[in-house]
Amino acid sequence: MWVVAATVGSAIMGITLLTPALPLLQQQFAASDDAVQLQLTVYLIALAAGQLICGTLSDQFGRRPLLLGGTFLFCIGGALGLTAAKIEWLTLYRIIQGLGASACLSMGRTMVNDCYSRAEAAKHMATIQIMVAIAPILSLALGGVLAEIAGWRGALLVTSVAGAIVFALCMSTTTETHLDRARMGGVADVAGVYKKLLSNRIFLFFSITGSLQVAMFFSMNGFLPYQYARNGFTPMQFGLWFSLTSVFYLIGNTTNRLYFVSRGIERAALIGCALCLAAVITMFVTQELGMTHQMSLVIPCCLFGFSNGIILGNCMVGAMSAAGRHAGTGAGLAGASQMATGALFGSAIIAIGGAKDFTIAAVSMMAMSLLSLSSIWYIYKNRPSSHE
Numbered sequence: 001m002w003v004v005a006a007t008v009g010s011a012i013m014g015i016t017l018l019t020p021a022l023p024l025l026q027q028q029f030a031a032s033d034d035a036v037q038l039q040l041t042v043y044l045i046a047l048a049a050g051q052l053i054c055g056t057l058s059d060q061f062g063r064r065p066l067l068l069g070g071t072f073l074f075c076i077g078g079a080l081g082l083t084a085a086k087i088e089w090l091t092l093y094r095i096i097q098g099l100g101a102s103a104c105l106s107m108g109r110t111m112v113n114d115c116y117s118r119a120e121a122a123k124h125m126a127t128i129q130i131m132v133a134i135a136p137i138l139s140l141a142l143g144g145v146l147a148e149i150a151g152w153r154g155a156l157l158v159t160s161v162a163g164a165i166v167f168a169l170c171m172s173t174t175t176e177t178h179l180d181r182a183r184m185g186g187v188a189d190v191a192g193v194y195k196k197l198l199s200n201r202i203f204l205f206f207s208i209t210g211s212l213q214v215a216m217f218f219s220m221n222g223f224l225p226y227q228y229a230r231n232g233f234t235p236m237q238f239g240l241w242f243s244l245t246s247v248f249y250l251i252g253n254t255t256n257r258l259y260f261v262s263r264g265i266e267r268a269a270l271i272g273c274a275l276c277l278a279a280v281i282t283m284f285v286t287q288e289l290g291m292t293h294q295m296s297l298v299i300p301c302c303l304f305g306f307s308n309g310i311i312l313g314n315c316m317v318g319a320m321s322a323a324g325r326h327a328g329t330g331a332g333l334a335g336a337s338q339m340a341t342g343a344l345f346g347s348a349i350i351a352i353g354g355a356k357d358f359t360i361a362a363v364s365m366m367a368m369s370l371l372s373l374s375s376i377w378y379i380y381k382n383r384p385s386s387h388e
Contacts, residue, residue: 055332070103252309
């Protein structure tokens with residue numbers, strides 16, 4: 001279980017470890033801002049699109065080959081990046097690394113679903129979500145140190161070494177978990193599976209709930225810095241206070257594992273969505289009343305992080321469970337939709353003026369929260385009695 005968690009953590013680490021070194025890339029390659037930012041963008045795109053491919057392939061050929069192939073690609077992508085003489089080559093290697101990371105992420109989740117009942121899978125998924133939360137925090141700090149000591153290549157070297165270690169661990173400790181494989185003859189069969197999943201309301205609403213929660217977090221990253229600035233706080237103060245959201249996300253995951261899962265994943269996700277709506281409403285009210293103390297934003301953000309810790313793992317398990325023997329495809333589709341929805345809504349709120357007008361951002365967040373709550377309410381009301 002911890003090997004799987006480390007595999008997922010390495011995929012997430014690949015997003016943020018290079019971030020502190022982006023200015024160094026710009027200096028060395030004399031590259032534009034867009035070309036440098038592309039090193040993160042292409043990784044995220046490959047991470048999202050790759051999950052769709054890996055999930056479907058794993059339903060036919062098994063999880064272990066995809067897991068091993070993914071960790072190998074992640075390692076090779078980082079190693080090739082060390083040799084990049086042009087920013088364009090580095091971009092290509094980041095795509096390779098992102099595709100490898102997509103297999104690490106989707107297979108880690110799917111193997112948990114293969115091995116455990118819904119309740120037990122939700123508990124172990126909480127462990128994975130804890131790793132997902134810790135990895136960006138640690139890798140941002142480590143990335144800054146590496147940038148100072150070894151430049152941008154230091155970050156890529158660490159990802160490559162991490163990939164090699166995880167590959168070796170997966171090779172020596174993991175076994176195939178998917179024995180009831182779905183045979184699909186071609187594109188038409190694959191399309192049929194996607195059509196079946198998208199017409200499955202339980203799968204669809206679990207995916208929608210999780211995707212909207214991720215979208216709200218991406219959105220907060222986009223508009224909250226401006227509101228903190230309007231309230232008189234520096235970027236450093238924003239970073240320190242907003243990091244508490246991730247701390248409470250860890251607490252939410254831990255609480256979910258120890259308490260909420262045993263009450264049923266549908267009920268747990270419903271409680272989480274209700275808490276999320278309360279957090280967003282509180283954030284809106286405090287700012288509309290003109291409160292400028294940092295706690296007027298910190299407390300709602302912490303409650304939001306706590307609620308996300310309850311929701312996301314349960315929604316992923318629920319979606320994979322609803323997908324049945326196509327759990328790999330379901331995990332890939334749900335994971336890709338989270339990434340895509342997060343990027344889309346995060347950009348959309350800024351585009352419609354959320355950075356300049358907090359009311360626009362807060363109302364958009366409340367709309368997303370209400371839709372998320374409505375989706376999980378449908379699932380809760382239509383859950384089989386055996387899922388209690």
